[in-house]
Amino acid sequence: MHLPEIDKFAHLKSPLHSWDPRVKIISISILILSIVLLKDPRVAFLGLALAIILVFLSKIPFSFVFVHLRWVLFFVLALFVILSLTVPGNLLMRLSFLSISREGVKLSLLISLRAISAVLLIFPMIGTTRFNLSLKALQKIKIPDRLIELLMFTYRYIFVFLDEEKRIFMAANSRGWVRKTNLFTLKTMGNLVGMLLVRSFERTERIRDAMVSRGYSGRLKTLDNLTLCWNDFFKAALVIAGAIMLSLSGWMG
Amino acid sequence: MHISDGVLSAPVWMAGYAAAAGIIAASIKKIKVDNMPKVAVMTSAFFVASLIRVPLGPTSVHLVLNGLVGIILGPAAFISIFVGLVLQAFLFQHGGITTIGINAIMMGTPALLAYKIFNLRNKFNFKRCEFIFGALAGGSGVFFGTGILALALVTTGSEFVGVAKYAVLAHLPMMIIEGIMTGFIASYLMKVKPEILGRR
Numbered sequence: 001m002h003l004p005e006i007d008k009f010a011h012l013k014s015p016l017h018s019w020d021p022r023v024k025i026i027s028i029s030i031l032i033l034s035i036v037l038l039k040d041p042r043v044a045f046l047g048l049a050l051a052i053i054l055v056f057l058s059k060i061p062f063s064f065v066f067v068h069l070r071w072v073l074f075f076v077l078a079l080f081v082i083l084s085l086t087v088p089g090n091l092l093m094r095l096s097f098l099s100i101s102r103e104g105v106k107l108s109l110l111i112s113l114r115a116i117s118a119v120l121l122i123f124p125m126i127g128t129t130r131f132n133l134s135l136k137a138l139q140k141i142k143i144p145d146r147l148i149e150l151l152m153f154t155y156r157y158i159f160v161f162l163d164e165e166k167r168i169f170m171a172a173n174s175r176g177w178v179r180k181t182n183l184f185t186l187k188t189m190g191n192l193v194g195m196l197l198v199r200s201f202e203r204t205e206r207i208r209d210a211m212v213s214r215g216y217s218g219r220l221k222t223l224d225n226l227t228l229c230w231n232d233f234f235k236a237a238l239v240i241a242g243a244i245m246l247s248l249s250g251w252m253g
Numbered sequence: 254m255h256i257s258d259g260v261l262s263a264p265v266w267m268a269g270y271a272a273a274a275g276i277i278a279a280s281i282k283k284i285k286v287d288n289m290p291k292v293a294v295m296t297s298a299f300f301v302a303s304l305i306r307v308p309l310g311p312t313s314v315h316l317v318l319n320g321l322v323g324i325i326l327g328p329a330a331f332i333s334i335f336v337g338l339v340l341q342a343f344l345f346q347h348g349g350i351t352t353i354g355i356n357a358i359m360m361g362t363p364a365l366l367a368y369k370i371f372n373l374r375n376k377f378n379f380k381r382c383e384f385i386f387g388a389l390a391g392g393s394g395v396f397f398g399t400g401i402l403a404l405a406l407v408t409t410g411s412e413f414v415g416v417a418k419y420a421v422l423a424h425l426p427m428m429i430i431e432g433i434m435t436g437f438i439a440s441y442l443m444k445v446k447p448e449i450l451g452r453r
Binding site (some may be wrong): 005029032033036037063068069070071072075079082083085086087103104107110111112113114118119122126144146147149150151153154155156157158160161162165167179180181183185186187189190191193194195196197198201204205207208214218251 | 255257258259260263277278281283284289290291292293294295296297298300301304305306307308309310325332333336337339340342343344345346347348349350351366386413414416419430433434435436437438441442445449
């Protein structure tokens with residue numbers, strides 16, 4: 001199982017790493033939006049190319065990116081199969097009783113391109129900044145404090161939770177428990193998950209008490225200062241120009 | 254039970270975001286500061302749930318736990334699920350960015366309903382009360398979620414009617430497993446730490 005460490009490569013140096021996270025998050029979101037709204041598979045290929053270029057510029061290793069693409073690829077594959085068989089239209093190919101339609105393949109191609117490009121862009125957007133700095137950037141963009149706090153705590157607890165979950169199931173397995181399709185397995189798993197929850201509640205309450213006693217007031221405070229310079233806006237202009245070009249070539253057909 | 258980027262038409266996912274923002278704005282005040290650890294734990298449980306696999310014959314299904322989040326957090330469940338989905342999209346690339354809103358509606362509103370269903374147990378008093386109502390709440394979490402999923406797909410275009418049918422079929426076994434699991438978790442919590450489940 002891989003841990004969801006999106007900021008594993010935040011220490012590298014690249015044009016995307018040095019980009020101010022506020023401007024970066026906003027401009028790449030605009031690019032994602034423009035790609036998701038595309039209607040022509042050929043233009044969507046351009047969008048995918050742009051996304052790959054940004055990942056390349058960010059110097060995040062492609063092997064790391066591919067591991068994370070698993071879910072999307074799985075989803076896209078399932079969609080390809082279902083859509084090419086169920087969407088009515090011109091016949092592209094016939095395999096015994098199955099008929100594959102041209103429209104179905106075209107639609108699933110478009111969806112796959114949009115989905116993969118959007119996911120790829122997450123890496124240059126979030127993967128090039130330490131997660132706490134990204135949260136600070138969100139705070140500056142005026143996302144409510146409560147949401148930021150929840151994001152921060154949850155991010156912290158995910159690792160704790162995964163750790164604890166592994167230990168509990170390992171303990172059960174080492175006592176000879178095997179997962180099978182029966183009520184006993186469900187009952188055992190229910191009890192284990194319940195225990196996991198009780199333990200985590202007690203643990204997080206202690207963590208929070210410790211934080212409060214050190215002066216935590218519910219607002220994220222870091223020593224990092226975000227500063228804007230002309231370079232940040234230049235990069236933003238480039239990315240947004242790319243987004244506009246994509247939308248325009250989509251309209252022109 | 255996630256919709257990825259690029260599937261839904263723009264009006265559908267934009268409506269999803271608008272509705273999610275509305276529900277968040279209405280319920281954000283309901284999270285008390287002291288409640289934060291509880292909400293954060295349930296959010297990470299929801300995040301991790303998709304990694305917990307339950308065997309089902311030759312294959313396995315994963316848990317959703319939106320019903321359980323509803324049972325434990327009540328009105329704060331929607332925000333918890335929204336934040337869980339944001340993190341799943343950005344850390345796991347599970348789901349999509351543009352579809353966070355509609356996914357939150359899909360799993361969060363059934364969670365609010367699950368809370369109401371589970372609270373009905375106060376009107377009854379028999380031995381396996383928590384199990385029965387927990388199972389009902391958990392099962393309906395997936396059931397109504399699947400309904401909203403199918404609705405979102407069908408309103409996007411008639412091409413997706415086929416996909417919607419397969420999605421509903423695939424979620425039926427998940428609904429049963431989820432229901433039974435939620436029932437067991439609820440009765441365990443009732444025995445060990447009943448204050449988590451709130452007043453009775």
